Amino acid sequence: MASYSYSISGLSISILPIFLLFLVLARHVFSRGRKRDDYGPCRTRPMNTMPWGAPVVTAPHKFASAESFFEIRTILLILLCAIGLTFAVALPGCSSESAQSLYDQGMERLAAGNPKGAIVYLKNALEKKPSLGAAHLGLGDAYMQLGKLNSAESEYKAAVEQNAAGKEKVLLNLARIALMQQQPDKAAEHAQALIEANPDSNATAAAYEVLGSVALFNKDFNASQGNYTRSLELKPESEAAAYGLAAVAFQQGDESKTRTLLGEVLAMKPSHRKALQLQAALATQERNSETALAANQALCNLNPPDTRGCFVAGLLLMDNGEFDEARQIADSLLKNSSGKAEGQRLQGILLYRKKDYEAAAVALERSYKLAPTPETSFYLGLTYFANQKLDTSVSHFQRVLDAAPAFVTARIYKAVAFLRQLRLDEAQAEAERAVQEAPDNAHAHLVLGSAYMANGKLDKGMEEMEHALEIQPGMVDAQIKRGIILANQGMLDEAEQSLEEAVRNDKDNLPTRLMLFSFLIKRGEHQRAYDLMSDALTGTEDDAKVYNAQAIARLSQEQRDEAMELLARAKEAAPGDTSAYMTRARIFLAEGNKEDAKKEYEELLQKTPDHLPAILQYASLLSLTGETDAATGMLEKAKSSGEPAVFRMLAAALYEQGSKDEALAVLEEGLSHRPSHEALLIQAGRYRLAQGDLDGALTNFSRLEAVNYLQGISMKAAAYLAAGNREKALEEARRAPLLDPDSADGYAVLASTQARLGQVDEALQTLREGWAKDPGKLGMLVKIGDLELSAGRAEEAAASYQKAITIDDGFVPALVSMGMLHEQNQEFEPAMEFYRKALQKDPGNVPALNNLAYICASGHGDAAESLQLALRAYQQDPSAPLILDTLGISLLANDRTGQAVTVLEKAAAQLGDNPTIQYHLARAYHDNGDIQAAKDRITRALELGEFPEQAKAEDLAASIAAKDRG
Template sequence: MLTPHSRRSFPILLILALLLAALSAGCGDPEQKKQAHYEKGLEYAAKGEHRAAILEFRNAVRIDGKYADAYYQLGLAQLATGDPQNAYRDFERASSVDPANLDALLQAARILLGSNQPRESRQRVEKILAADPDHLEALILQATIHLLEGEADQAAVVVARAIELHPDLDRLHLLQAQIHTTRRQPAAAEAAFKRALALPPANIGKHQALAGFYLSQQEEEKAEAQLRQSIAAFPDSPQPHLDLAALYAGRDQMEQAEASIKQAIALAPKDPGLLLNLGNFYRGRGLFDQAESAYRDALALATGEAALDIKATLADLHFERNRREEAEQLAGEVLAANGRHGLALQVRAKLLVAEGKNQEALTILNGLVRDYPRWGEPFSTKALAHFNRGEMELSHTAVEEAVRLAPRDAQARTLLAQHLFQKREIAGAKNEAIIALRLRPNNFRAAIILGRSFLHNREYQEALELFTRMNELLPDNLEVLHHLGLTHLARRENESAAAIFSRILKQRPDFTPALGSLVAIRLQSRDLAGAIALAEAQLAEAPDHLDYLLLLGELHIANQDFERAVGVLRRGQELAPEELRTYLLIAQIQSKTGRTTEAIAEYRALLAQQPGQIPARMQLGILLDQQGDQAGAKEAYREILSRSPRFAPAANNLAWKLAGEQKPDLGEALRLALLAKEQAPEDPHIADTLGWVHYLRGSHDLAVRQFGQAVAGLPENPTIRYHLALALRAVGKITEAKGELRRALELPAEFAEREAAREMLAGWEKE
């Protein structure tokens, strides 16, 4: 029951409720809501808060899916945040809902052209011009598309029409200058550049464009004069001085370049970017102390993200100087502040590669190449990591991308030269090595590849001149000295070669290639006793040197002194149980002396007592293999891998056995061969196995690389040269394939494929 008071209050409460309902209904009106979101988005965009603007514009189009203006503004905001893909989608929706929105259509056309879709971009430009034939931006875009598509004449017609409509627009004259340059009309191009320069607004970019044109025409004096005009026109700007410094550096006038950079710094002494530029200049010249000083001065002035960038650059310099602890410390400081900092991550990846942690590095690098697809250096480091893991195809692909993105990256050029050399593409290897040396004249590795290319092509005089010059510059570098010795050896100047190899061994008694070359000279003279004496004397200087033990063991085998050979090889096996060659040589001796069955019984008895004896089981597997017990050999190798999954000799031999089966499991063979390769990247037997698996899989380029490495390590092994010949033939290098077959047949060592090689060579000669 209502009280008198409640009766009087009821109408008032009802009126208030109805009023609130009316207000709520008004606030909930979709038209008003979408407009509110749209206007809020415009406010955010005007303040540069584009991500907040995106949220508001999205709310607007959720309310009204045909709100063309909101779609257009959403596209602009997406562009501002570096998201052209979503921006394109929104511009397309805006123009679809409102065909009169030519600006949306234009933005979509620009994005399409930027993503290398000129045909689709052209279609949208034509729609704009059909609606508005005098649309300036559409005419400019149409001319640009013609120019990019090689249609310079059509581009000239379009720009001429645009200039008729807007004769005082400087950028039209700049575009016309580009078209004249493409059409090889330098006088007309120069005139167009000058017209643009005379028109407002005044800006440095137009001076840069004209100077760049002069440089492209090899008119360096005019370019310099133009840059000096720029300095006069903008006396307070550091930029023209930096431009002049770049010109001087390109002409190798380094003192003038340095002075120009310092003049730029004098105009803006508090600008850390200018000091960073100076540091980069010094670093490019190899003046690392000066570079470090400039970077530290820049760091003292910088704040925020700029300071992190400079600190990461300094870390990268430390890495280049092989000061890895300092590089790691600085990179770590940057990453602690910004865990996604690109250069700091790149430095961390390079450190991991240097430590042999290639897979960890690749985890970082894969993220970098995804996030920075146009930055060349991560691709270069990625290529090196794959190279170290024996993943040559992945490495080659990555380094080609690095060179495409950063054609002046000397390290990438050098690695590409290495790949081409391994593939026996000697002309390409020479070219890349020469470019790398031009970019960095002190590029040691590129010079070595160039010299090796000369040797491979029998250009002995060129090789002699190069390695002689390198030896003058680096008199204590044993690798250079060794290649100089090899050059004399190739020229049949054995005395000069022997003197160089002896000199190397006096400086470094454990330098294997020098002893190997000296022994080869003795063997060419049929002085086996002298070769043995030489190896024994050198082993006394380096008693635990595995390669010397292996070499001496092989010499004793050649001398039929099997007891001494086994003793020497057993010492090697104790030093390095994972070394494949000791097992092979001991098995060879046991086979030659008719002790295979007896040795197998001894190994079985030993393993019954000590099943974890991996060297004994490895030797058992090889002997079973020699006896034709394929199943027993594979069982032995698998047992080893179950106990020691990364034991390279067992992985290698099992890979070889699997590849040789009637129905081979080449996938498993490849996995095992790659595992062995990663553990022993320099072992020529393992390179031969991996090459053979690649060959059987049809990956002939990769096979050539591995067989090439195996031949370099075992040049007197005819079977490996036979394998290399097969792979060279498969990739179309017929002349080189014939050469390898001839070398295999000339070698004195017997090999199972000799008759097949002889018949094959005869067949190839008839073709």
């Protein structure tokens, strides 16, 4: 018997006396119970004793006595009797309802959009009258509305077996169910039966529509078109058949016909869901973003909304820069329970486009939990890729490829992620597969070319770049990389041509233009570089980058005033852009205008208080001018950044002030943030070693070895040497080549230790052995040359340097060493030439900057250039005493004696036994008017032994003595 549900209004009025009788009886029993309960309903009874003598306290309950239990049973019996009587009275009233009445109520609910309620009544009708075929038909319709196709099919078949009226509708629905279940043959069978039964009805028109869909499913386009056309002949207003013809045209690739037919469908019914979906697909295929957006917005505005349409509309709005509108769609989807996954995904992509990668990842991960689609995995891959979380990025791209192996874009990104991780073989394998799957994809060839180049296969890399440009002649990335390859091969004209082509193909691409600008600056074509940027002004914040570039060109042309004006414009264009402030500060510093330099740093730090490069440079400036407390105060505040450079600079400042324990504490604090940072470990180890703490130093260097085994072994060997333990130093160094016998690096470590022990011939033999094992390491030739030079064999040294330059004329260490050789021989012009060549390749090379500045300050070049070069070297390594020495004499050469004294005092504090630094400090004191201090320092310098500038030092001593006599 089916269960029924009743409202109170459905009960027979005869039930009420029974309820009243039940209430009277209950009241009577309860009242009797209360009279017999002497203790009341809420009081505990006295303690009793169980038969075995154990005391028990009864619960505070009004039915605690045996008589109360009898009353409970009585009440329960009364209650059961009442319920039974209620149903006895009620059920006859219900059972008297006829099957027809139940059927009518079920159909009313179906018409009202309540298929679940309809199913209850229709099933009850069939229980009363199993032969009611119309009820089976109604149940079939109800199940169809709920999407329960198998149940609907069973009910329709039952209706047919009972010869229910509406056979045409049953056959049509059976055909549609079969079509939805992707059973085209069964669908065609039902549709054909309908046509044979009645060839001219509206249902027959729908049957031809089904046959059209079956033929379209089977890609029989002619049959499909014929059946849809026949359907329209029978029923011209059929939107479904008209849509079917549009779908056929789309499948046949006839975009114009598809567009026309869709227009007719949407004219009949503007909210036709499938027609709007096809219109969106067609517009996307034609790259008609405006129509695609309109179609997807229309889908999104339907009731219920098409969540996919909303999502795509949001993407298209983002492409138009309408981020607020896209966010509104995302918010709307999030409020709709069926659209939460799309809402989270759209929100994640919006945050990704705004470069808020952390928040984007959170939203996309939520979307993936709700609906783990390959599309979401792809966007997660992009987000983690942009946030430099490459391992996670690769995992998500692999998820995409597991679901869709032919999705080439995911494979290309995966290959690029491998490239960035220097997993070169894996990158090459992925890129090769991408090219196999999509041989006409220019980006796949570009990435494969990059992988080949990273693996040293330059010819194959260039071949892939050329292939990418053949497929997509205007491909900017390929032209840029091709230009870089050509430049590295010394084909500068061809490289310039390739970069210019890249700019022509993408005139609005500022990074490409800036790359060509840098190339022209390096080639010395300063005016061309300036003119190139003149065409890039757009009236936006990007103009700051343009003005900055033009300022660099003007500085290269020694047009200082115009450069400063351009930098001022850059600050106006983008007040938050830091480059202009930093450049102006460097210019002021080079001119000795420390006050204006300070103003630039202060203005910048007011706008961006956490700008670390500005903090470090400003702290260096304060330290340089003797404002050590202010410098250390700034650095103390900057420690919260956790950046190693802050801890290193602060430790150096404290160490220089004599607070050696505090300096070590700062370095250990830095290591708590970055336990494996090599420079922090080295600096801490050196400070401990200087304090005589060999064990502490070795602990730091052992930690270093775990990160960089060669560097760690080298520093441990040096520590043993400093402690006078020569045997232990050599024992340690001999481990290096054993760890990787085929690499030259280990041999270099051993040779360095041998050289420090005075074993020059053994060291040279070790270096040559390493070079033979690993001839690709040109640095070994430079080390051989350096060792030859230290042994006084200048010609052999020059031959080694030249050999490296012959193999690679841009190898900076060889260029710097050749410059040092010429400088040692007092051949200043060729020395300066080699240093300049090195700086063209590596503008931040500290030895080249320092040595070139020293030559210029010594009267063999421009004093102003000397100070610029020395400041650049100092900003990269502000604690190195030799760099401080060069900066000091550069300041002297520019008549800035007070600052020179401050800087040289710092250098002398670190290298008190260096006679050259003592002599330079004596000069600074002398020029600053402190003759007694100058006399003390020059005496100290001459006591320390011979040095290159000894003759000049003796002249200064004589001059001071003459003043004393006078």
